[in-house]
Amino acid sequence: MPVLPLSGETFDVTVPVVVIGAGACGLTAALMVADAGVEVLVLERDAVPQGSTALSSGMIPACETRIQAAAGVSDSIEIMTADILSKAHGETDEDMVRTIVAESGPTIDWLVDQHAIELTLVEGFLYPNHRELRMHAPVSRTGADLIGNFSQAAETAGIDIMTEAQVVDLYADDHGMIGGLRLLRPDGTNEKLGCKALILACNGFGGNPEMLARLIPEMTDANYFGHMGNQGEAITWGEELGAATADLGAYQGHGSVAHPHGILISWALMMRGGIQVNREGKRFSNEHLGYSEQGRIVTAQPGSIAWNIFDQRIYDGGLDFEDFRQAIKSDAIRRADTLDDLVAITDLPKDDLLATMADIAALAAGQGKDEFGRDFTTMPGLEAPYYAVKVTGSLFHTQGGLKVNDQAQVMREDGRVLPNLFAGGGAARGVSGPSDWGYLSGNGLLTAVTLGRMAGRAAARLCNGDA
Numbered sequence: 001m002p003v004l005p006l007s008g009e010t011f012d013v014t015v016p017v018v019v020i021g022a023g024a025c026g027l028t029a030a031l032m033v034a035d036a037g038v039e040v041l042v043l044e045r046d047a048v049p050q051g052s053t054a055l056s057s058g059m060i061p062a063c064e065t066r067i068q069a070a071a072g073v074s075d076s077i078e079i080m081t082a083d084i085l086s087k088a089h090g091e092t093d094e095d096m097v098r099t100i101v102a103e104s105g106p107t108i109d110w111l112v113d114q115h116a117i118e119l120t121l122v123e124g125f126l127y128p129n130h131r132e133l134r135m136h137a138p139v140s141r142t143g144a145d146l147i148g149n150f151s152q153a154a155e156t157a158g159i160d161i162m163t164e165a166q167v168v169d170l171y172a173d174d175h176g177m178i179g180g181l182r183l184l185r186p187d188g189t190n191e192k193l194g195c196k197a198l199i200l201a202c203n204g205f206g207g208n209p210e211m212l213a214r215l216i217p218e219m220t221d222a223n224y225f226g227h228m229g230n231q232g233e234a235i236t237w238g239e240e241l242g243a244a245t246a247d248l249g250a251y252q253g254h255g256s257v258a259h260p261h262g263i264l265i266s267w268a269l270m271m272r273g274g275i276q277v278n279r280e281g282k283r284f285s286n287e288h289l290g291y292s293e294q295g296r297i298v299t300a301q302p303g304s305i306a307w308n309i310f311d312q313r314i315y316d317g318g319l320d321f322e323d324f325r326q327a328i329k330s331d332a333i334r335r336a337d338t339l340d341d342l343v344a345i346t347d348l349p350k351d352d353l354l355a356t357m358a359d360i361a362a363l364a365a366g367q368g369k370d371e372f373g374r375d376f377t378t379m380p381g382l383e384a385p386y387y388a389v390k391v392t393g394s395l396f397h398t399q400g401g402l403k404v405n406d407q408a409q410v411m412r413e414d415g416r417v418l419p420n421l422f423a424g425g426g427a428a429r430g431v432s433g434p435s436d437w438g439y440l441s442g443n444g445l446l447t448a449v450t451l452g453r454m455a456g457r458a459a460a461r462l463c464n465g466d467a
């Protein structure tokens with residue numbers, strides 16, 4: 001995946017703006033470029049645009065949106081910025097967080113109003129550390145519907161998406177100005193294409209074992225639940241061009257993937273009162289701190305598994321999620337009418353599990369303090385019938401990447417920008433700090449759509465000669 005010298009190269013076809021990757025970031029960027037009246041081409045390695053976006057729950061956090069206002073939610077740029085910074089322990093770029101958050105509301109309004117992306121406010125519970133209802137998602141809560149909507153919007157806007165087009169090399173001059181690229185077709189043939197501006201929307205390196213071993217060794221053997229096309233080219237190309245990178249050890253994990261079924265079990269279950277116990281029938285963490293760090297914590301439990309335990313009220317809430325309905329169909333979720341049945345269906349040590357259930361009942365009744373610091377008094381205690389699902393921890397996507405400025409321009413180590421290179425989504429540095437504990441739910445799609453829009457706007461401006 002090298003960056004090759006531009007000098008002497010000619011391109012039969014030159015497109016003003018080329019976007020690499022047709023996930024949420026790439027398609028948002030392309031919609032923005034098209035809105036500005038500039039020709040854009042999206043190159044996608046897969047036969048159908050999907051990416052990690054299609055695997056997601058489609059939850060995009062944003063504040064001061066019209067959808068929030070209609071639901072009477074009073075959120076603000078200040079509150080959302082503070083929530084992201086507090087989850088990342090302040091170990092991220094505060095100015096970029098503020099810029100991204102300020103862009104979030106207008107981005108959602110624009111996607112919904114101008115491009116018919118169907119989003120609704122997710123109500124009924126708050127994800128860890130979010131102080132307001134601000135998740136905007138398709139009714140099904142699936143990324144499959146989200147990417148389907150984006151693809152439809154791109155088609156309506158007349159945007160060309162060239163599929164089965166894997167970009168392998170970039171051509172750049174001595175100043176880091178990108179002049180074109182080479183793409184590989186499934187039959188082994190190559191094509192070259194010129195461009196005036198390039199947007200990297202090809203996500204991070206979760207699917208690349210070599211990069212994982214080097215940059216996030218603790219997750220080398222983890223179950224990777226993201227898209228295999230996330231091979232880290234943006235970082236490789238960027239580094240060759242002298243771009244700055246940051247937080248390459250950062251990632252989003254998840255502590256609740258049904259095992260062995262491989263179905264995401266929403267963390268909404270935990271936020272509504274569910275608990276996780278290990279093979280010893282004991283709780284091992286504060287489930288309300290965040291699902292990302294819980295990926296590592298669950299993986300460290302005996303056998304790398306945990307059981308999510310919840311009740312009918314929580315089960316009924318879970319039915320809002322397509323993944324949860326799939327888990328029911330796959331028999332991943334088991335029902336128990338009594339505590340004895342719960343012991344039987346999970347095969348967990350009886351005394352320990354019953355002691356755990358008694359402990360959380362007391363905590364819900366306001367008696368005592370949880371040893372892990374969770375407040376159980378905000379939700380009703382668990383009542384029969386109970387439900388249980390065996391889960392494991394996973395790596396969902398990487399959060400480190402190319403440093404970009406407030407126009408999504410890729411920056412060099414010395415703070416100057418590369419002339420015509422932009423990045424967003426998982427290709428760019430996220431807002432989650434240096435590790436897995438800084439990921440506030442939705443940081444992934446947040447930076448995909450906001451940086452995508454900023455990149456599209458700036459790339460179009462460059463081509464229009466306004467930059």
Ligand SMILES: Cc1cc2nc3c(=O)[nH]c(=O)nc-3n(C[C@H](O)[C@H](O)[C@H](O)COP(=O)(O)OP(=O)(O)OC[C@H]3O[C@@H](n4cnc5c(N)ncnc54)[C@H](O)[C@@H]3O)c2cc1C
Pocket residue numbers: 020021022023024025026043044045046049050051052053054055056057058059060061165166167168201202203204225226227229230231233264396397424425426427441442443444445446448
């Ligand atoms: C199970 C799961 C659930 C998640 N749920 C949520 C959620 O609810 N909310 C949230 O905010 N985040 C969520 N995330 C994270 C979120 O999915 C990602 O952060 C987001 O989709 C990144 O978008 P993207 O456009 O940067 O990348 P992608 O959606 O991965 O798109 C990148 C595209 O680039 C293509 N590509 C890569 N390399 C090349 C190349 N060389 N040439 C051509 N094409 C290339 C890929 O094939 C891919 O289609 C979840 C992730 C997972 C795995």
